[in-house]
Amino acid sequence: MKDVLIIGGGAAGFFTAINCAQQNPNLNICILEKSKNLLSKVKVSGGGRCNVTHAEFDPTELAKNYPRGHKELRGPFHQFATGDMMAWLAEENVPLKIEEDGRIFPESDSSQTIIDLFLNACHKFNIEIKTQCGVEDFHLTEEKLWKVKTKNEAFLAKHLVFASGSSTKIWKLLAQKNYSIINPVPSLFTFNIKGALIQNLAGISWETAVEIVDEQKNISKKQLQNLQSSGPMLITHWGLSGPCILKLSAWGARSFHQLNYQFQLKVNWLPNLSEDEVTAQMLQQKNTHPKQQLAANPLFGFPKRLWHSFVNQSGISAESKWADLSKKEMRTLQNLLTKCIFSVNGKSTFKEEFVTAGGVDLKQINFKEFSSKLHPNLYFAGEVLNIDAVTGGFNFQNAWTGGYVIAKSIVTKKSENSPF
DSSP states (O other): OEEEEEEOOSHHHHHHHHHHHHHOTTOOEEEEOSSSOSSHHHHHHHHHTOOOEESOOOHHHHHTTOTBTHHHHHHHHHHSOHHHHHHHHHHTTOOEEEOTTSEEEETTOOHHHHHHHHHHHHHHTTOEEESSOOEEEEEEOTTSOEEEEESSOEEEEEEEEEOOOSOHHHHHHHHHTTOOEEEEEEESEEEEEOOGGGTTOTTOEEEEEEEEEOTTOOSOHHHHHHOEEEEEEEEOSSEEESHHHHHHHHHTHHHHHHTTTEEEEEEESOTTSOHHHHHHHHHHHHHHOTTSBTTTSOSTTOOHHHHHHHHHHTTOOTTOBGGGOOHHHHHHHHHHHHSEEEEEEEEEEOTTOOEEEEEEOGGGEETTTTEESSSTTEEEOGGGBSOBOOSSSHHHHHHHHHHHHHHHHHHHHHHTTOOO
């Protein structure tokens, strides 16, 4: 008999187990993991450095980073958010550092630091971990206990926690128990683009504003209004990436799936200037430096390679001087700088961090304790829910918050002597 049985040996599962044990060391806790590997997403997060959370300390502002789940997480974030996770790790002697973009990492720059912390905590609290133990079925007995069947054995538990991530098998099982599963689609991906403008420019990053253009009217105007983003954009060997694109991919995950990842992307390379201001600066350059070659003297602070490509794609000769620039050429260049159109043809996974939009319908969850509205003593943490975030440590923060709140709920029920 287990007090707490957790399905899933990832970030949410381990954090739930450890917090249950910390708050009540007498609990009999077990984690079931279907594969051989534990904490696999923790291992690869942040390029192997483990981006544990993000330096956004206001719960309301923190919740705005979740395309799905922003309303539901506002309350839980008042219970346990970024500062609480940082304090928790500090108590576990894991020093952290905040990088310029707000991402928070262990000072060790190694995900193994977090993995070792979790595994050592499980050993300390005698938390049982079973690998290669995939769940085949589960049901509530007449005694109000959860019976969970795996291929080789069965478990009885007073409390059952699903922290199974984006497991289609578990979602199918839950659907059989009357849970509504929002069909999962990819989130956090980069755009595949073969455009002459960005060819051979991989590695260049630039602050931009982007939006989707849908001339075929395959999606609604309301959807289009939401498909806008700004921030650093990175040119890659296969197209476009960077925070600006990843944020857009997260917020537009369902729309892009609907479009089969074929659409037009409009890029404003100078989002802080109006079109008139862009034209004015070019006219000033033409008047003050008429004998300068356009291609050899970048405007607006652009990297030389990128500026040269703008000039070339505008049909302007590399030898042209500003004095030679016609009104038509200037207008073409200005349009390229402020409303450049790319044809997106497919997507690529962002590094190894595959994230899905989809999962258990949030309407069926009581977010005061991340518990099921359909069954007693049943909980959900992490990506098994229809919650996902933009890149930067936010998906982990959802896992930490869910795990903490679930543990607090379970332990509170124990202390109140309610049926356990």
